[in-house]
Amino acid sequence: xxxxxxxxxxxxxxxxxxxxxxxxxxxxxxxxxxxxxxxxxxxxxxxxxxxxxxxxxxxxxxxxxxxxxxxxxxxxxxxxxxxxxxxxxxxxxxxxxxxxxxxxxxxxxxxxxxxxxxxxxxxxxxxxxxxxxxxxx
Numbered sequence: 001x002x003x004x005x006x007x008x009x010x011x012x013x014x015x016x017x018x019x020x021x022x023x024x025x026x027x028x029x030x031x032x033x034x035x036x037x038x039x040x041x042x043x044x045x046x047x048x049x050x051x052x053x054x055x056x057x058x059x060x061x062x063x064x065x066x067x068x069x070x071x072x073x074x075x076x077x078x079x080x081x082x083x084x085x086x087x088x089x090x091x092x093x094x095x096x097x098x099x100x101x102x103x104x105x106x107x108x109x110x111x112x113x114x115x116x117x118x119x120x121x122x123x124x125x126x127x128x129x130x131x132x133x134x135x136x137x
Contacts, residue, residue, distance in 0.1 A: 008090050008091075009088050009089060009090055010089040010090065011086040011087065011088055011089040011094070014089065017089060018086045018089055020129075021086055021089060021094045021096070021122060021124075021129050022084040022085070022086055022096065023084075024122075024128065024129040025081075025084060025094075025096055025098065025120055025122050025129055025131060026081030026084045026098060027081070028046070028050035028051075028129070028131055029079065029081055029098060029100060029118070029120070029131070030079050030080050030081055030100075031043065031046040031050065032046050032047040032050060032051065032059065033077065033079035033100070033102065034077055034078050034079045035070065035075075035076070035077055036076045037070060037071050037073075037074045037075060037076065038071075040063070040067055040070055040071065043063075044063060047059050047060075047063075050130060050131055051130070051131050051132075052123070052125070052130045052131070052132050053123075053132035053133065054132060054133045054134075055120075055121075055131045055132050055133050055134045058134055059134075073106050073107065074106060074107040075104060075105070075106050076104065076105045077102060077103070077104045078102070078103045078104075079100055079101070079102045079103075080100065080101055081098050081099070081100055082099050082100065082101050083098070083099040084096055084097075084098045084099075085097045085098075087119075091124075092123055092124035092125075093121070093122070093123055093124075094121070094122045094123075094124075094129065095119065095120070095121055095122075096119070096120045096121075096122065097117065097118075097119055097120075097137075098117070098118045098119075098120055099115065099116075099117055100115065100116040100117070100118065101113060101114075101115060101116075102114050102115075102116055116136065117136070117137040118134050118135065118136060118137065119134075119135040119137055120133070120134055120135075121133035
């Protein structure tokens, strides 16, 4: 039975599909977790187009809690996916492990960089990958 699961896991056999989901998910995460004090609306607009299900609710809850503080404290956050590994790709579902570098700056203070790891579940909808669940690792 395990070999059947491995055979269905296109992450092991389909480089093009694996590269596509990794690229789309990495780019989406960079867009929704990057903002300036005056530009949180752009991140939130991006979130509405690339997040769905539980991930959309998680993001709305998080952003709702910090939106005013970000503007008041003049926080800028820049996020980039430095490594994206597709754990499983089966039909229209994918699970990924994404390593992010996040650089933040508060006002004129020096920038600080931190690493983050997320397990991401994505679903292919209308020929594009939608992030439906995020878990910090």
